[in-house]
Amino acid sequence: MPRRQTSYRPPTRFSVMPPVIKNLLILNGLFFLAQFVAAETLAESSLLAHVLNTLALYPPGAPEQGALLISERLGQTPGFWPWQLVSYSFLHGSLGHLFFNMFALWMFGVQIENRWGSQRFGVFYFACVLGAAFTHLLFVPSGTTLNTTQGLVQASVPTVGASGGVYGILLAFGMMFPNQPIYLWFLFPIRAKWLVIGFGALELYSAVTGTSAGVANFAHLGGMVFGFLLIQYWRGKLPVQPEKVMRW
Numbered sequence: 703m704p705r706r707q708t709s710y711r712p713p714t715r716f717s718v719m720p721p722v723i724k725n726l727l728i729l730n731g732l733f734f735l736a737q738f739v740a741a742e743t744l745a746e747s748s749l750l751a752h753v754l755n756t757l758a759l760y761p762p763g764a765p766e767q768g769a770l771l772i773s774e775r776l777g778q779t780p781g782f783w784p785w786q787l788v789s790y791s792f793l794h795g796s797l798g799h800l801f802f803n804m805f806a807l808w809m810f811g812v813q814i815e816n817r818w819g820s821q822r823f824g825v826f827y828f829a830c831v832l833g834a835a836f837t838h839l840l841f842v843p844s845g846t847t848l849n850t851t852q853g854l855v856q857a858s859v860p861t862v863g864a865s866g867g868v869y870g871i872l873l874a875f876g877m878m879f880p881n882q883p884i885y886l887w888f889l890f891p892i893r894a895k896w897l898v899i900g901f902g903a904l905e906l907y908s909a910v911t912g913t914s915a916g917v918a919n920f921a922h923l924g925g926m927v928f929g930f931l932l933i934q935y936w937r938g939k940l941p942v943q944p945e946k947v948m949r950w
Contacts, residue, residue: 719808720815722824727804730864733792734800740772756780758860759790761839768858779858787835788828793862803864810868810875817878817950822936826874827867829932830925834866837924841909861918869905869922870929873898877933878950902926 733754740751751772758771760782768779771793794800815823838861875882876898883891892900902923909919934940936948 716816718812720812720820720823722815722820722827723808723811726807726827726864730792730794730800730804734794734797737772737793752780754793755860756783757786757789758793758862759786759835759838760858760860761842764858766858769860771860771862776857779860787832790835790860790862791831791864791867794864795862799863803868806868807864807871811871814871814874814878818948822948826929826932827871830870830929831864831867833870833928834918834921834925835861837927838866838918838921841920842918861921863918863921865918866921866925868925869901870925872901873926873929874933877930 736750737754740748740754754772755770760768760779762782764779764781766778766781767776770777770779794803811823811827814826818826842861876894880893880895882894884894884897885891886897905919905922905926908917909923931940933948935942936944938944938947
């Protein structure tokens with residue numbers, strides 16, 4: 703009788719579309735399709751629009767009036783709900799936003815999921831998503847001044863996008879493959895470690911100075927910081943030690 707496997711083992715063969723990345727691409731695509739349908743039908747009061755608006759991330763204590771994901775005008779926001787700490791990452795503001803996030807997830811995540819295995823990769827990705835959400839809520843004001851036809855009003859603005867998780871994946875790639883060349887615009891090679899440092903520095907500068915309006919820079923930084931801490935924990939570099947140290 704064959705012995706049963708009692709512990710998880712990463713796959714030994716390389717896959718260009720490993721399970722977690724494949725499912726994330728599908729889910730993000732389906733959610734964007736739902737956003738497109740809700741927006742094109744202009745059914746702002748429909749159940750679909752209501753559900754999608756409730757999935758975007760709103761700060762606790764934000765003004766009740768604010769921007770809605772599926773609406774062209776300000777309205778009554780759903781407010782903060784715990785599931786938004788994860789669900790916001792499946793929504794995107796535009797097709798370009800979706801494409802670049804998913805392309806980066808696939809480009810940098812494939813080697814990591816193949817090396818770590820799908821279980822560890824999935825835990826890491828969603829830890830970065832949660833870390834990005836917590837950091838954004840901690841550093842970004844709950845209310846934003848918007849210029850409307852009624853003048854300046856204090857309103858809440860939702861946060862959407864998988865960028866926090868993607869920036870965590872980018873950091874992991876730079877740590878695991880620091881000298882691997884990445885071709886910017888498919889033309890200019892740069893080592894992965896310098897690309898990560900450059901992105902991190904740019905996000906920190908933009909977050910502190912507020913020069914990138916409408917971009918959740920603190921969320922990007924949070925994804926990178928939480929990803930770094932989790933990797934250091936797995937590698938046994940923190941005072942709290944894991945049961946089994948991860949090596950690469």
